[in-house]
Amino acid sequence: xxxxxxxxxxxxxxxxLSVSTISKALRDSxxxxxxxxxxxLALAASLQYQPNPYASSxxxxxxxxxxxxxxxVADSFFSLAINGIExxxxxxxxxxxxxxxxxxxxxxxxxxxxxxxxRVDGVLLSISRETADAGHIRALAEQEVPxxxxxxxxxxxxxxxxxxxxxxxxxxATRHLAERGCRDxxxxxxxxxxxxxxxxxxxxxxxxxxxxxxxxxSNIVACSNDLLSNYRTITKLLQRRHRPDGLVASVEKxxxxxxxxxxxxxxxxxxxxxxxxxSNLEIAAxxxxxxxxxxxxxxxMGKAAAQLLLKAMxxxxxxxxxxxxxxxxEERGSTGALH
Amino acid sequence: xxxxxxxxxxxxxxxxLSVSTISKALRDSxxxxxxxxxxxLALAASLQYQPNPYASSxxxxxxxxxxxxxxxVADSFFSLAINGIExxxxxxxxxxxxxxxxxxxxxxxxxxxxxxxxRVDGVLLSISRETADAGHIRALAEQEVPxxxxxxxxxxxxxxxxxxxxxxxxxxATRHLAERGCRDxxxxxxxxxxxxxxxxxxxxxxxxxxxxxxxxxSNIVACSNDLLSNYRTITKLLQRRHRPDGLVASVEKxxxxxxxxxxxxxxxxxxxxxxxxxSNLEIAAxxxxxxxxxxxxxxxMGKAAAQLLLKAMxxxxxxxxxxxxxxxxEERGSTGALH
DNA sequence: CTGAAAGCGCTAACAG
DNA sequence: CTGTTAGCGCTTTCAG
Numbered sequence: 046x047x048x049x050x051x052x053x054x055x056x057x058x059x060x061x062l063s064v065s066t067i068s069k070a071l072r073d074s075x076x077x078x079x080x081x082x083x084x085x086l087a088l089a090a091s092l093q094y095q096p097n098p099y100a101s102s103x104x105x106x107x108x109x110x111x112x113x114x115x116x117x118v119a120d121s122f123f124s125l126a127i128n129g130i131e132x133x134x135x136x137x138x139x140x141x142x143x144x145x146x147x148x149x150x151x152x153x154x155x156x157x158x159x160x161x162x163x164r165v166d167g168v169l170l171s172i173s174r175e176t177a178d179a180g181h182i183r184a185l186a187e188q189e190v191p192x193x194x195x196x197x198x199x200x201x202x203x204x205x206x207x208x209x210x211x212x213x214x215x216x217x218a219t220r221h222l223a224e225r226g227c228r229d230x231x232x233x234x235x236x237x238x239x240x241x242x243x244x245x246x247x248x249x250x251x252x253x254x255x256x257x258x259x260x261x262x263s264n265i266v267a268c269s270n271d272l273l274s275n276y277r278t279i280t281k282l283l284q285r286r287h288r289p290d291g292l293v294a295s296v297e298k299x300x301x302x303x304x305x306x307x308x309x310x311x312x313x314x315x316x317x318x319x320x321x322x323x324s325n326l327e328i329a330a331x332x333x334x335x336x337x338x339x340x341x342x343x344x345x346m347g348k349a350a351a352q353l354l355l356k357a358m359x360x361x362x363x364x365x366x367x368x369x370x371x372x373x374x375e376e377r378g379s380t381g382a383l384h
Numbered sequence: 385x386x387x388x389x390x391x392x393x394x395x396x397x398x399x400x401l402s403v404s405t406i407s408k409a410l411r412d413s414x415x416x417x418x419x420x421x422x423x424x425l426a427l428a429a430s431l432q433y434q435p436n437p438y439a440s441s442x443x444x445x446x447x448x449x450x451x452x453x454x455x456x457v458a459d460s461f462f463s464l465a466i467n468g469i470e471x472x473x474x475x476x477x478x479x480x481x482x483x484x485x486x487x488x489x490x491x492x493x494x495x496x497x498x499x500x501x502x503r504v505d506g507v508l509l510s511i512s513r514e515t516a517d518a519g520h521i522r523a524l525a526e527q528e529v530p531x532x533x534x535x536x537x538x539x540x541x542x543x544x545x546x547x548x549x550x551x552x553x554x555x556x557a558t559r560h561l562a563e564r565g566c567r568d569x570x571x572x573x574x575x576x577x578x579x580x581x582x583x584x585x586x587x588x589x590x591x592x593x594x595x596x597x598x599x600x601x602s603n604i605v606a607c608s609n610d611l612l613s614n615y616r617t618i619t620k621l622l623q624r625r626h627r628p629d630g631l632v633a634s635v636e637k638x639x640x641x642x643x644x645x646x647x648x649x650x651x652x653x654x655x656x657x658x659x660x661x662x663s664n665l666e667i668a669a670x671x672x673x674x675x676x677x678x679x680x681x682x683x684x685m686g687k688a689a690a691q692l693l694l695k696a697m698x699x700x701x702x703x704x705x706x707x708x709x710x711x712x713x714e715e716r717g718s719t720g721a722l723h
Numbered sequence: 724c725t726g727a728a729a730g731c732g733c734t735a736a737c738a739g
Numbered sequence: 740c741t742g743t744t745a746g747c748g749c750t751t752t753c754a755g
Contacts, residue, residue: 063726095501100748102438103731118466124458143482162434304670331643333672391732402742417740439732442747
């Protein structure tokens with residue numbers, strides 16, 4: 046049975062070698078004879094030697110760890126994006142430290158503050174719904190910690206960004222509803238500082254205008270991060286005398302509340318209200334009715350962001366290299382297609 | 385603008401103090417005068433001093449980090465459990481390092497191997513579907529790294545466990561289908577080494593026996609980790625001459641495949657086949673038809689596991705303190721209730 | 724080819 | 740109350 050904590054010195058003692066020889070052998074240095082290397086490697090394997098990561102990081106000033114800062118993990122988009130990120134970074138020998146802001150700016154600030162002294166070699170960030178100001182993000186940039194935004198970006202920060210075509214998707218969603226006969230389309234936003242929400246909304250507004258549909262201020266509602274309050278907000282919208290006959294829900298989280306509100310108000314989807322959601326729900330086709338979605342390329346966005354970050358961590362300037370990966374409109378029952 | 389990397393020595397130089405005085409002041413030691421503390425804290429704040437975590441960890445032999453090893457994050461159960469874990473550990477000042485096995489034993493081994501030299505102070509583990517042998521887990525235990533299992537446990541390892549009542553839930557699911565008129569009930573398992581799958585199946589078998597329902601070997605099918613292959617497996621089961629009139633799906637991942645298979649075969653749920661799934665899908669009530677679920681207390685299980693681990697990391701022996709938190713059967717349309 | 728020694732940033736004896 | 744010093748485990752000159 047191997048001893049409790051086997052370190053490089055234990056190996057050295059055992060083989061009557063110096064610690065530096067061991068270290069070099071383990072790192073396959075050309076300075077070490079093949080015979081010695083073999084002996085060292087054999088012993089290391091038999092004792093299940095595992096280098097202390099903190100010692101290496103302290104010494105080498107690099108952690109081989111990337112911080113991934115996201116609002117939430119209980120969300121199809123982010124969990125798929127994380128899978129994409131992980132697939133790339135793991136192959137490149139990096140660890141992934143997932144940090145959750147729970148949509149709160151204070152948490153985000155705290156996490157980025159912690160990243161200011163070498164904990165991570167780079168950061169992938171999707172900002173919280175509360176994040177409007179870039180102070181804490183710029184502070185990171187000042188420490189020269191490589192940073193790549195994905196999905197929820199802050200335009201004013203000069204860092205690489207991987208996004209989807211939010212504006213076009215908002216436009217396409219709205220046009221789709223119009224083509225399906227909607228004349229009075231509502232937009233469910235999630236934050237008025239969030240790039241994705243705003244761009245999707247701008248697409249929505251432009252589509253209304255291009256299609257000659259009326260714009261009503263009251264058709265745009267701001268949702269929160271609380272399920273019940275979103276349910277109430279949507280219910281109120283649908284109880285109005287002139288209720289919308291179509292809804293664009295700008296994030297996945299609003300799906301359940303929207304469906305529940307319609308059900309409780311005895312509004313039939315798609316007959317009374319048509320619904321399209323930005324969503325990566327795997328089960329969208331099985332909803333009642335099946336849900337027309339704008340599906341984001343979550344996994345691919347994660348991969349692309351990780352790849353950009355790898356480049357940035359190698360010292361390349363990637364700030365110009367923004368990536369846009371388009372979303373896909375999947376037509377289903379909630380906008381009146383046969384399921 | 386603060387300098388690039390501000391460390392304790394920079395603070396010391398600036399204030400004409402020694403590094404140890406700074407260190408003590410920052411840790412609010414009784415040895416330091418209030419006046420000095422104030423000066424140090426003020427400077428640290430103004431320079432946004434952030435201690436190097438690797439130096440502290442190396443020195444103190446503790447990382448204030450917990451490793452959370454799960455099969456997958458794109459899954460309602462695990463993402464909610466992670467939220468529960470994080471809520472407890474963050475409050476206790478720990479970091480959470482989420483590691484994904486993607487249901488592969490080799491990944492799990494690699495991750496636990498890495499945990500053998502101080503990277504984490506404790507581990508929360510939910511094993512992969514491939515994990516049958518406990519060697520790599522016992523190896524961790526030998527290094528005296530505190531470990532708590534949650535949900536997917538390995539009975540043969542002497543470590544604390546937080547689980548739900550899998551046997552009773554399998555029993556309850558089966559009885560529920562029987563009460564709804566099913567006479568020929570199938571069971572969709574996910575692995576025959578996995579505790580949860582086996583216990584749920586034992587409950588299923590016992591219920592069949594107690595209720596005098598026939599047991600057919602062929603009614604038990606083993607699913608994989610691949611969506612398409614699961615879809616084919618379930619389709620084949622439902623195409624048999626004597627196809628089941630009820631299905632117990634033992635994990636959330638099987639929901640979409642089951643619904644899709646029924647749809648493609650023109651089998652109506654619940655008329656032709658009744659379905660109950662172990663699932664934490666928030667949107668279960670909005671499926672077509674709404675899905676009867678066994679809902680696991682994911683968040684609470686995560687919390688309980690984290691709390692146990694905190695105790696274990698304080699040196700307490702928690703191996704006896706297993707926790708069982710019951711699941712809840714939510715009756716909906718897929719087993720014939722009015723939605 | 725191998726070894727001695729310095730030092731990453733921080734903490735904690737121990738002295739003063 | 741403050742400072743000096745040693746050392747966590749590892750990597751990397753620089754000497755031999």
